[in-house]
Amino acid sequence: MSPEARPIADLSGRRLGARALAKRRRIMDVTRSLLAERGLRELRVADIARSVVTSPATFYQYFSDVEDVVLQLAAEANEELPALIELFEGDWRGAEGHRRSRDVAAFFMAYWVDHGPVLRVRNLAADEGDERFMALRRAAMEPILDAMVALMQRSGSVGSSPWIQPQSAALAMSAILDRLAAYQSVVDYGGVSSDDLVDTSAQILRRTLTGT
Amino acid sequence: MSPEARPIADLSGRRLGARALAKRRRIMDVTRSLLAERGLRELRVADIARSVVTSPATFYQYFSDVEDVVLQLAAEANEELPALIELFEGDWRGAEGHRRSRDVAAFFMAYWVDHGPVLRVRNLAADEGDERFMALRRAAMEPILDAMVALMQRSGSVGSSPWIQPQSAALAMSAILDRLAAYQSVVDYGGVSSDDLVDTSAQILRRTLTGT
DNA sequence: TGTACATCAGTGAACGCGCGTTCACTGATGTAC
DNA sequence: TGTACATCAGTGAACGCGCGTTCACTGATGTAC
Numbered sequence: 001m002s003p004e005a006r007p008i009a010d011l012s013g014r015r016l017g018a019r020a021l022a023k024r025r026r027i028m029d030v031t032r033s034l035l036a037e038r039g040l041r042e043l044r045v046a047d048i049a050r051s052v053v054t055s056p057a058t059f060y061q062y063f064s065d066v067e068d069v070v071l072q073l074a075a076e077a078n079e080e081l082p083a084l085i086e087l088f089e090g091d092w093r094g095a096e097g098h099r100r101s102r103d104v105a106a107f108f109m110a111y112w113v114d115h116g117p118v119l120r121v122r123n124l125a126a127d128e129g130d131e132r133f134m135a136l137r138r139a140a141m142e143p144i145l146d147a148m149v150a151l152m153q154r155s156g157s158v159g160s161s162p163w164i165q166p167q168s169a170a171l172a173m174s175a176i177l178d179r180l181a182a183y184q185s186v187v188d189y190g191g192v193s194s195d196d197l198v199d200t201s202a203q204i205l206r207r208t209l210t211g212t
Numbered sequence: 213m214s215p216e217a218r219p220i221a222d223l224s225g226r227r228l229g230a231r232a233l234a235k236r237r238r239i240m241d242v243t244r245s246l247l248a249e250r251g252l253r254e255l256r257v258a259d260i261a262r263s264v265v266t267s268p269a270t271f272y273q274y275f276s277d278v279e280d281v282v283l284q285l286a287a288e289a290n291e292e293l294p295a296l297i298e299l300f301e302g303d304w305r306g307a308e309g310h311r312r313s314r315d316v317a318a319f320f321m322a323y324w325v326d327h328g329p330v331l332r333v334r335n336l337a338a339d340e341g342d343e344r345f346m347a348l349r350r351a352a353m354e355p356i357l358d359a360m361v362a363l364m365q366r367s368g369s370v371g372s373s374p375w376i377q378p379q380s381a382a383l384a385m386s387a388i389l390d391r392l393a394a395y396q397s398v399v400d401y402g403g404v405s406s407d408d409l410v411d412t413s414a415q416i417l418r419r420t421l422t423g424t
Numbered sequence: 425t426g427t428a429c430a431t432c433a434g435t436g437a438a439c440g441c442g443c444g445t446t447c448a449c450t451g452a453t454g455t456a457c
Numbered sequence: 458t459g460t461a462c463a464t465c466a467g468t469g470a471a472c473g474c475g476c477g478t479t480c481a482c483t484g485a486t487g488t489a490c
Binding site for chain 1: 475476477478479480485486487
């Protein structure tokens with residue numbers, strides 16, 4: 001959704017002009033980069049205000065606390081996901097299937113390299129039971145899981161083993177894809193390269209979803 | 213390692229008597245449960261001291277900060293892992309293989325239910341680049357990854373596909389197992405039960421490691 | 425085009441609180457003889 | 458068994474700092490006529 005379609009408001013509900021929108025944007029960008037360089041634990045409203053070179057009072061005009069900013073950043077990250085869904089549609093047989101599975105894995109790798117700091121906080125908060133972050137993660141995951149399940153059904157892989165249950169398999173595949181970027185840095189392990197990781201994950205994904 | 217083998221000392225290096233050991237233990241236990249009920253972000257030295265009903269000064273006798281306690285807790289969690297390694301050894305063909313893969317998945321589910329709050333913090337900190345937590349995670353993962361790779365080699369699954377590289381496949385399997393408990397609560401998704409999740413993950417694990 | 429007014433946007437400065445941290449001390453336990 | 462001394466363990470109280478948060482205000486921008 002673009003700002004035109006759903007006008008962004010400040011915390012008192014007032015619609016924002018161009019100047020305010022830019023300030024809000026800047027606060028979000030700065031939060032993102034501070035989150036990347038220090039951890040969540042070291043991130044305070046005062047730090048953000050200092051980095052933006054503004055007063056803390058300005059921060060509170062747009063966000064209620066640090067988590068609120070991260071929440072908005074996570075919502076933005078969600079907006080990139082529709083492009084991914086298309087990859088699951090269409091033919092996954094043969095060379096086409098290899099290509100698509102590879103694209104999916106590569107997408108996730110890039111997505112996490114880009115949004116890792118924000119997604120990590122989202123996942124931690126969701127795992128700890130924060131409802132707002134759980135909703136956001138659910139919104140991100142459900143279409144992907146659905147697309148995977150649909151593919152399994154289409155390709156007849158469902159029922160190929162009595163123990164494989166499509167929704168669970170989709171969750172398992174999500175797990176692999178979500179950790180792809182993280183394990184890139186566990187690297188040195190046996191000399192795995194980022195490409196190996198992507199190729200192998202793609203292969204496991206393709207096999208699991210198409211049953212071949 | 214037992215306390216006898218490697219006597220635990222306070223921060224000034226003094227060996228601890230029974231009374232001190234008990235206090236230290238209590239601080240760790242309280243930290244663990246506070247971590248489970250609130251998040252890491254809401255966890256302060258003052259909170260811990262209050263819960264233990266002691267002075268903050270006592271806390272500092274044993275730990276340098278909150279993260280230090282979590283680090284010790286994560287180290288303890290590592291001590292439970294050798295039991296897991298055995299499951300990878302031996303025969304993974306036929307019914308035996310089904311049983312072993314199921315046991316591995318069930319082990320991880322239980323392990324994360326037990327140590328989830330600590331392991332989540334460990335992973336976040338490691339992902340954010342904290343070296344101490346990275347070392348701890350590596351120590352936990354390496355034996356498991358090695359056992360998986362050995363199994364793949366033994367069972368001849370290596371080379372079954374030119375795209376599957378054993379170290380990468382082992383990392384992918386770790387990802388599934390590490391997220392098992394987390395996705396239990398994404399549940400409601402298509403009515404997946406905890407058992408489905410374990411069974412399906414076990415199946416994917418077995419197939420990937422044995423190539424059947 | 426100019427002027428007056430309304431609303432938007434930003435902030436300086438202040439407040440109080442609670443946290444992290446330490447010091448100097450007391451009380452508990454162990455050990456030597 | 459008793460006494461003296463050494464070490465271990467625990468803590469009350471205090472300090473200062475920096476954070477979160479808000480208020481009352483100023484300046485910037487938009488709009489009507």
